Amino acid sequence: MAKILTIEDDETTAREIIAELGGHGFDVEWVDNGMTGLVRALSGNFDLITLDRMLPGMDGLAIVTAMRRDNIDTPVLMISALSDVDDRVHGLRAGGDDYLVKPFASDEMAARVEVLLRRKDRQAPQTVLRVQDLELDLVSRTVTRRKIRLDLLPMEFRLLEYMMRNSEQILTRTMLFESVWGYHFDPGTNIIDVHIGRLRRKVDAPGLPPLIHTVRGTGYILGEHR
């Protein structure tokens, strides 16, 4: 069971994080101030840390910086009310692994935590990504399903690559937009859904068991149907 450290001074937010991550089967330890948070984070006993940027008397950035200096590579999900791109860049540059803006939806937060935990497991660089009978070759940039080649546009290829790297996990629309397109604004309408729809028509041809699943209200999962 993964152990997660939540450094968060706002009790309501902390309770929400604990409830949501607890529901996903994680063991959450909550610290409500920067000093204790720093000490606990430096112990290195956690699989992931959620870190509020604005703590009383301390900038969350200082904690990440201290951790990285001590070579503690525990993934950090920064949670902040500062939504500006500059703040995001600062957060990630200091060593944060992902950046979530307050107020956030619990399922979004949980999805990001899952992805970060998985990213840590997967160290070796891969040239071929496999999910069931779907294969994506990063070198030849080809995709096959049941050995039949799929004809994908470059954007679809990148979308599928990201989904396969994070297979069996919920990926929210925002995560897809941020990771695949690299932008951080709200794309609005249902544009991400339309992109997924198009990809799905190519990947999940009629007669094949579907690999792309919709998680209603939240996002998508690529993988075995559960």
Added chain:
Amino acid sequence: MNIAKLSRTTTFRLTLVYSIFFTLCVVMLLGFVYWKTAREMTRRVDQILNLEEKDFSQAAPDRLPRKITESIERDKRHIYLYGLFAGNALVAGNIHEIPENLPRDGNIHEIIMPRKTPPFPSSVVRARVIRLNSGNWLLLGHDAQQLVEFREIMKGAFFWGGTLTVALGLIFGFASSFRPLSRIDEIQRVCELIMRGDIKQRLPISRKRDELDMLTAIVNKTLDEIERLMSEVKSVCDSIAHDLRTPLTRLRALIYRAQQQGQVPVLEQVISEMDALLQRFRALLRISEIENKQRRAGFQMVELPDIMEQAVVFLEPLAEDKSIDLVLEKEEVDAVQGDGELLFEAIANLLDNAIKFTPPGGKVTAKLSRESGGARIDIVDTGPGIKANERAAVLNRFYRGENGRNAPGSGLGLSIVTAIVGLHDFEFEFGEVDSGTRATILCRPLSLHRFVE
């Protein structure tokens, strides 16, 4: 209107300065006239005394007393003084002794007579004492009372002239300050009305087009802008209240149904309604976030062709779903200073709008072309178009055109676009084309082409 207030006006101060200056000029002029005249008068008296001296010193000594007596008799106006003295004793003349304050050096001096010597009336004379060859002293004098009187007159002229000029200046200053000040009072009255909330009031402008009018015009322009902003704020508030009421009401109905029936699928709808609501708030915050950005320093050189292409690729599936032909036409353009992510957002928003309002089977063209001093982005669609009278309104937050009442989205897309364009100092406009609507971003910094033109 009190004196203190009047005396503080610019007109009054100017008038006062002018009148002081004018007084100085008058005093200088009078002074010059006085100096010239006095000198001339003195010169004439001295000339007479010189002639007399010549006349008397050449006369034979024994005839001198007689000549003096004759001269005195001829002098009916009593303006000459004569005195021939042997030692201190008077031989002939109309003065009994040589005044002690008259040096016996032959030069002309102006003296005050120690005592009167009737019938000679004057107490100020110009006189000289010369020593004759015979050893006697000859005193020759001429009345200088005229000079003294002339001086008195000039002094009076100085005083009264100066006083009158200053007094007139003051009166004129007050009088001429009165009108501008009454205009200020009128402005003050209108301002009080505005402060009390009547924002429709405007300051009065006279036909003079003077500096006060210029200032008033500027203030009126500012008031126009404030009024526009106030009405925008008001319409935003109204729109928020109005726009949020519908989804919230639907939400309440859904939750109520879920409560009644214990249905889980209904809750999914609740979440999606909630998401729509949150999207709207995010968009609102996004606008103020962009508008608050003052960091143009963080701009980089942006390759517009790349961004256009990305945006078109990003929205292409949406167009395809509606059977709309999305075409990209681009020329090579110079890189522009800007924030690539924001420009992508703006273009994506415009494309999204164009696709949204174009009926199925239509066409949306994204065009990038060169423009003097920068680049030009046109998003042209074959939709119903925006009526000319609606064009300004569509830029208002939350505005939906007649045709767009039921379209999905936050209604804030164009506000985001204008905020981004504003941050870049670019220009944004809507235009009509044969086929539908044209939305244009002129990517050339306004400030730059202001310099050029």
